[in-house]
Amino acid sequence: xxxxxxxxxxxxxxxxxxxxxxxxxxxxxxxxxxxxxxxxxxxxxxxxxxxxxxxxxxxxxxxxxxxxxxxxxxxxxxxxxxxxxxxxxxxxxxxxxxxxxxxxxxxxxxxxxxxxxxxxxxxxxxxxxxxxxxxxxxxxxxxxxxxxxxxxxxxxxxxxxxxxxxxxxxxxxxxxxxxxxxxxxxxxxxxxxxxxxxxxxxxxxxxxxxxxxxxxxxxxxxxxxxxxxxxxxxxxxxxxxxxxxxxxxxxxxxxxxxxxxxxxxxxxxxxxxxxxxxxxxxxxxxxxxxxxxxxxxxxxxxxxxxxxxxxxxxxxxxxxxxxxxxxxxxxxxxxxxxxxxxxxxxxxxxxxxxxxxxxxxxxxxxxxxxxxxxxxxxxxxxxxxxxxxxxxxxxxxxxxxxxx
Amino acid sequence: xxxxxxxxxxxxxxxxxxxxxxxxxxxxxxxxxxxxxxxxxxxxxxxxxxxxxxxxxxxxxxxxxxxxxxxxxxxxxxxxxxxxxxxxxxxxxxxxxxxxxxxxxxxxxxxxxxxxxxxxxxxxxxxxxxxxxxxxxxxxxxxxxxxxxxxxxxxxxxxxxxxxxxxxxxxxxxxxxxxxxxxxxxxxxxxxxxxxxxxxxxxxxxxxxxxxxxxxxxxxxxxxxxxxxxxxxxxxxxxxxxxxxxxxxxxxxxxxxxxxxxxxxxxxxxxxxxxxxxxxxxxxxxxxxxxxxxxxxxxxxxxxxxxxxxxxxxxxxxxxxxxxxxxxxxxxxxxxxxxxxxxxxxxxxxxxxxxxxxxxxxxxxxxxxxxxxxxxxxxxxxxxxxxxxxxxxxxxxxxxxxxxxxxxxxxxxxxxxxxxxxxxxxxxxx
Numbered sequence: 034x035x036x037x038x039x040x041x042x043x044x045x046x047x048x049x050x051x052x053x054x055x056x057x058x059x060x061x062x063x064x065x066x067x068x069x070x071x072x073x074x075x076x077x078x079x080x081x082x083x084x085x086x087x088x089x090x091x092x093x094x095x096x097x098x099x100x101x102x103x104x105x106x107x108x109x110x111x112x113x114x115x116x117x118x119x120x121x122x123x124x125x126x127x128x129x130x131x132x133x134x135x136x137x138x139x140x141x142x143x144x145x146x147x148x149x150x151x152x153x154x155x156x157x158x159x160x161x162x163x164x165x166x167x168x169x170x171x172x173x174x175x176x177x178x179x180x181x182x183x184x185x186x187x188x189x190x191x192x193x194x195x196x197x198x199x200x201x202x203x204x205x206x207x208x209x210x211x212x213x214x215x216x217x218x219x220x221x222x223x224x225x226x227x228x229x230x231x232x233x234x235x236x237x238x239x240x241x242x243x244x245x246x247x248x249x250x251x252x253x254x255x256x257x258x259x260x261x262x263x264x265x266x267x268x269x270x271x272x273x274x275x276x277x278x279x280x281x282x283x284x285x286x287x288x289x290x291x292x293x294x295x296x297x298x299x300x301x302x303x304x305x306x307x308x309x310x311x312x313x314x315x316x317x318x319x320x321x322x323x324x325x326x327x328x329x330x331x332x333x334x335x336x337x338x339x340x341x342x343x344x345x346x347x348x349x350x351x352x353x354x355x356x357x358x359x360x361x362x363x364x365x366x367x368x369x370x371x372x373x374x375x376x377x378x379x380x381x382x383x384x385x386x387x388x389x390x391x392x393x394x395x396x397x398x399x400x401x402x403x404x405x406x407x408x409x410x411x412x413x414x415x416x417x418x419x420x421x422x423x424x425x426x427x428x429x430x431x432x433x434x435x436x437x
Numbered sequence: 438x439x440x441x442x443x444x445x446x447x448x449x450x451x452x453x454x455x456x457x458x459x460x461x462x463x464x465x466x467x468x469x470x471x472x473x474x475x476x477x478x479x480x481x482x483x484x485x486x487x488x489x490x491x492x493x494x495x496x497x498x499x500x501x502x503x504x505x506x507x508x509x510x511x512x513x514x515x516x517x518x519x520x521x522x523x524x525x526x527x528x529x530x531x532x533x534x535x536x537x538x539x540x541x542x543x544x545x546x547x548x549x550x551x552x553x554x555x556x557x558x559x560x561x562x563x564x565x566x567x568x569x570x571x572x573x574x575x576x577x578x579x580x581x582x583x584x585x586x587x588x589x590x591x592x593x594x595x596x597x598x599x600x601x602x603x604x605x606x607x608x609x610x611x612x613x614x615x616x617x618x619x620x621x622x623x624x625x626x627x628x629x630x631x632x633x634x635x636x637x638x639x640x641x642x643x644x645x646x647x648x649x650x651x652x653x654x655x656x657x658x659x660x661x662x663x664x665x666x667x668x669x670x671x672x673x674x675x676x677x678x679x680x681x682x683x684x685x686x687x688x689x690x691x692x693x694x695x696x697x698x699x700x701x702x703x704x705x706x707x708x709x710x711x712x713x714x715x716x717x718x719x720x721x722x723x724x725x726x727x728x729x730x731x732x733x734x735x736x737x738x739x740x741x742x743x744x745x746x747x748x749x750x751x752x753x754x755x756x757x758x759x760x761x762x763x764x765x766x767x768x769x770x771x772x773x774x775x776x777x778x779x780x781x782x783x784x785x786x787x788x789x790x791x792x793x794x795x796x797x798x799x800x801x802x803x804x805x806x807x808x809x810x811x812x813x814x815x816x817x818x819x820x821x822x823x824x825x826x827x828x829x830x831x832x833x834x835x836x837x838x839x840x841x842x843x844x845x846x847x848x849x850x851x852x853x854x855x856x857x858x859x860x861x862x863x864x865x866x867x
Contacts, residue, residue, distance in 0.1 A: 054736075054737065055734055055735065055736040055737070056661075056662055056663075056736070056743065058664065058665040059661075059663070059664025059665035059666075059667075059668060060661040060662075060664050348722075348725070349722065349725035349726045349728075350721070350722065350725040350730070352725075353725045353728065353730045353731070354730075357730075357731055408718065410717065410718040410721045410722075413721060413725070413730075414721065414735055417730055417731065417734075418734075420731070421665050421731070421734075422665065424665075425664065425665045425668055428668055428672070429668075
């Protein structure tokens with residue numbers, strides 16, 4: 034029986050805010066360029082992650098694409114990541130470009146700023162999606178035909194939105210509470226949509242690689258390619274959607290865990306068996322009629338065991354921060370100042386509120402690992418200081434315009 | 438008069454008001470002719486203090502510094518560790534021996550050795566707070582000189598309504614018992630000493646702290662500090678300030694709750710909470726819970742020009758302390774033309790009349806006062822002018838003269854009791 038893997042990798046870096054104090058508010062409008070050795074220096078973080086993850090992974094992927102004509106994958110790259118490449122590491126962007134130029138790497142659309150604007154400001158969401166599409170066209174010469182929302186946040190409204198905007202596919206978490214008895218390994222259709230298809234992450238098989246690969250406490254450790262291919266083969270349905278963070282390779286799972294060897298060996302091991310193939314997201318969406326329409330009335334994401342937005346909007350600090358940033362939108366836009374608007378948009382990146390999460394904060398686990406700040410409270414204070422500075426600039430702008 | 442003063446900190450290495458009060462008090466005493474040996478538990482440069490007294494270091498340990506590089510001396514206030522909020526057994530405290538209580542024992546050892554070795558004969562020994570009380574008692578037993586203990590805060594105050602550390606209570610009780618006389622920084626503190634430590638009221642003298650009007654100066658507002666706040670002020674916002682440590686004792690959660698109530702009546706209010714401490718995260722969360730994060734600015738610990746300029750831009754200064762034996766900051770704020778709002782449990786309220794008072798727990802009352810002042814220029818002006826006049830009458834010279842009078846009385850009593858004790862001894866032998 035024919036069976037296809039959809040490997041989809043997500044690439045993102047936020048514009049982290051430097052240690053911005055109450056005394057910077059009004060006095061210094063630089064939010065995103067930290068001192069060279071600071072933990073919030075975006076350039077050094079990008080270089081570090083690039084050397085550990087992006088560059089070696091891209092080398093391997095390019096090799097695999099050259100070696101196996103049937104190997105394909107999909108990627109999504111945020112606008113903030115591309116900006117940082119352009120500013121700090123153009124050669125990194127080239128390495129992604131080489132992948133896309135093979136014609137077998139699909140680029141998925143999303144918000145330019147990796148924001149949760151869909152839930153706060155639909156007009157802004159549309160603009161950020163359009164900005165991303167323009168950027169992808171400029172850098173890679175392609176236009177996305179599939180869409181993923183930030184953190185794979187999905188509900189019926191997003192399915193409908195993707196349908197209206199002509200996307201062939203939209204991505205979501207294959208979460209049991211949504212699927213019920215159904216399998217994530219088929220093409221689905223969002224409820225109330227006509228042409229858009231829904232592709233669902235097989236979280237078990239994805240997370241075997243993304244989270245459990247190097248876990249020595251896991252009963253299946255170590256995960257060999259043969260074992261993994263056997264599991265893929267045994268999975269029901271026509272499709273296995275492996276949706277994984279790019280940084281899994283080399284950053285979340287370090288090189289010494291053998292993750293790169295695993296990646297190198299996987300395509301051949303899979304393709305060796307008859308009927309096995311790889312497809313891009315859009316190809317998969319068009320490969321079969323939908324098995325069913327999926328009703329997702331509430332928002333699901335690919336995060337934490339709750340698969341909801343609680344890591345971003347779970348506490349009052351996060352809700353306050355989101356409320357303030359989005360309530361500034363009309364006055365930000367009214368300035369017409371591209372610097373103010375650009376800075377504001379960078380502040381809509383969901384990572385900023387993620388750093389304020391107090392979920393599991395005391396355990397110092399995955400949330401703390403990804404934060405450059407001492408605590409969620411420090412992250413919040415820094416953000417609020419910046420937000421007030423933005424308001425300061427808006428007021429200055431208004432006063433100047435009144436004078437003229 | 439030869440004075441042996443035992444202190445825990447002096448500016449610029451101080452963690453708070455204790456060091457400032459000791460410095461000003463000693464300076465005023467020196468101006469009145471006192472010859473002062475001032476013993477500190479750490480070693481540092483004290484060129485300002487050296488000008489009028491003899492500063493002695495009881496150890497070679499440098500003053501402690503917090504994670505932001507601010508001096509915190511030996512953590513004079515810490516019920517809990519200043520760095521990690523933990524108890525006195527944390528790794529920071531260990532750097533100073535085996536915790537803060539142990540550090541006071543070490544200090545006492547050193548003072549006793551020094552007094553004995555140098556054969557010191559002070560006219561009087563003046564020990565500040567529990568940290569130096571054991572040293573004071575031991576110096577008294579070696580020299581035979583009378584001892585005065587000066588209570589700037591009790592463990593009940595530091596615990597903010599809880600009972601605090603029993604070990605420290607014991608030291609305080611022991612020190613107050615052994616002292617010839619006790620100075621309390623306010624009537625509030627005197628009452629606590631009487632009711633919680635069972636000390637007879639007539640053994641305790643209230644000696645209010647003061648301020649030196651020449652110490653403060655206005656700052657130019659042409660700086661880059663607080664630009665946002667100044668901008669909002671131009672737009673009609675009123676600025677409500679508190680400066681202090683973020684600890685339970687200071688009652689800041691009541692201020693944040695009152696802020697939410699006040700903002701619901703007058704949206705043009707901004708609250709600035711300045712300082713560091715273990716309650717910071719809770720206060721941040723509280724402001725978020727109440728939906729006023731945008732209006733509550735946390736500056737962290739500030740010094741120097743930023744410190745003075747914050748007073749300068751403040752329209753109101755609120756001290757909502759659950760327990761504030763004295764409280765120097767409202768006096769400073771008064772200099773900078775700021776309306777003062779004090780909880781009834783602030784000792785400084787005993788020397789200032791042109792202020793608004795509230796029970797620290799009465800957040801509605803506090804909110805009402807904040808809104809009232811913010812909306813009434815006349816009320817604001819009369820509070821500012823009234824308290825400024827009171828401020829100008831303050832001086833440390835009066836305090837020093839009062840202290841000297843007290844010293845003389847203590848010395849006279851001490852001599853009399855020694856003589857009579859001696860006579861009794863002779864009589865019993867006969």
